[in-house]
Amino acid sequence: DKWSITPGLRLEYIDHERANRLTGASGRNRFTELIPALGATYNPAENVTFFTGVHKGFTPPRTEDVIANNGTSVEVDAEESVNFEFGVRAAPRLGASVQATFFRNDFSNQVLVGSIAGGNTPLATGKTLYQGFELETRLDFASLFDNSPDIYLQAALTWLPTAKIKSPFIEVVSGAPLAGANEGNRLPYAPKSQATLTLGFAHPDDWSAQLETVYVSEQFSDFANTTTAAANGNGQAGIIDAYTIFNAALNYQLRAQGLSMFATVKNIADKDYIVDRTRGIQTAMPRLIQIGAKYEF
Numbered sequence: 442d443k444w445s446i447t448p449g450l451r452l453e454y455i456d457h458e459r460a461n462r463l464t465g466a467s468g469r470n471r472f473t474e475l476i477p478a479l480g481a482t483y484n485p486a487e488n489v490t491f492f493t494g495v496h497k498g499f500t501p502p503r504t505e506d507v508i509a510n511n512g513t514s515v516e517v518d519a520e521e522s523v524n525f526e527f528g529v530r531a532a533p534r535l536g537a538s539v540q541a542t543f544f545r546n547d548f549s550n551q552v553l554v555g556s557i558a559g560g561n562t563p564l565a566t567g568k569t570l571y572q573g574f575e576l577e578t579r580l581d582f583a584s585l586f587d588n589s590p591d592i593y594l595q596a597a598l599t600w601l602p603t604a605k606i607k608s609p610f611i612e613v614v615s616g617a618p619l620a621g622a623n624e625g626n627r628l629p630y631a632p633k634s635q636a637t638l639t640l641g642f643a644h645p646d647d648w649s650a651q652l653e654t655v656y657v658s659e660q661f662s663d664f665a666n667t668t669t670a671a672a673n674g675n676g677q678a679g680i681i682d683a684y685t686i687f688n689a690a691l692n693y694q695l696r697a698q699g700l701s702m703f704a705t706v707k708n709i710a711d712k713d714y715i716v717d718r719t720r721g722i723q724t725a726m727p728r729l730i731q732i733g734a735k736y737e738f
Contacts, residue, residue, distance in 0.1 A: 443485065449478035455501045472501045472519055488532040498522035502552055502564075517564060517613055522548040528575075536584025539577070546571040553610070553628075554719055565619040565664075567610035569628055573601035595639040604631035610664060621665025630717075632660040632683075648693040659683045662718035676722040684714040684725075699737040706730050 455472040478496030485491070500520040528542030548569040576598045582589040610622035635658070641651035661667070663678045670679025687709040694701045711728040 443483055445482045447480045449480070449496070451476045451478075453499060474499045474519070490530045491528070492530070493525075493527040495523065495525045498524050498546070498548075500552075517552060518550050518566060520548065520552050521550050522546050534585070536581040538579050540575075541577075542575045544571075544573060544575065548607075552613075564613040565610040565622065566613060567619075567622065568607035570603060570605055570607055571601065571628075571631070572603035573599065575599050591643045591645065593639075593641050593643065595637075595641070597637045599635045601631060601633055604628045604633075606664070619664060621663060621667075623665075626664060626666050627661055629661045629663055630681075632658040634658040646694075646696075648691070650691045651689065653688040653690075654685065655688065656685045657683060677718050677720070679718065681715050681718065684712065686710070686712055686714075686725075700734065701737075702732075702734045704730070704732045 453472075453474050453476055476497050476499050478494065480494035480496075481492070483491040498521065502517040502519060524544070524546045526542055526544045528540060530538070530540045532538045548571075550566055551569045552564055552566050554564065577596070579593060579595045581591075581593045583591045604627055606622055606624055606626045606628060609624060610619040611617070612619050634656075636656045638654045639651055640653075641649065643649040660681050662681050665678070667678040668680050670676065686707075688705070688707045689709060690703065690705045692701065692703045707729040708726060709728065712725070713727075714725050715722055716725045717723040
């Protein structure tokens, strides 16, 4: 059939409980929610599929957010959203595939980190909207061209032009508006673009290798969209610059012996860059080399 429609309904029950063994204090919090969903696909041709879906998003707060160290329960509403996507998957020829998706995540309540100085529950809640596109494509040269080695090229791109505050955020502890979290501001830690490009070689019998390039565009680190960090500040505000890193992996298998070996290198150039400012400047993981083996019997 060309059309396929899939409805769904899920009942989710969450029971949070936390106890402090040193003080004997404990607390408990419960959430119950019905989560509906509806999806559909359409196949106008054998190698083309259109798909769409809409579902309710529900994420309860973490245990440590709703139950303080002294056992008292803090009123933190669960995250709720309406999530929609529409896209197409196609394989124009053997060895080539592409998928493009439009997505929209509309939060009636999102829980985000407000001010670390806020106490045991440094949280704030508000209405937000995320909207953008995702594109994925892969080329397998052995299938595309005769007598070509088993080389593949894979790319993934996320473009997020909209990541905005729809209503001022409110601090959970004090109930006061969160400073700088104004309507229309871009949300922190929401880069406009992210891209991954992978070049790989996959031998059908013994080994495979890949080189990966990861790019993340600049992003704000605070709700006020501060662009320049204070000279003698705490490091919690300011732009997080765009960065590009390179990773590599090598795998080798001795199938008859049930042995496989691997080696990976992350952040090959040992690039130093900022990844987080929530608690002050946190830099990225330095170059990491891992070598290992797995034996199956």
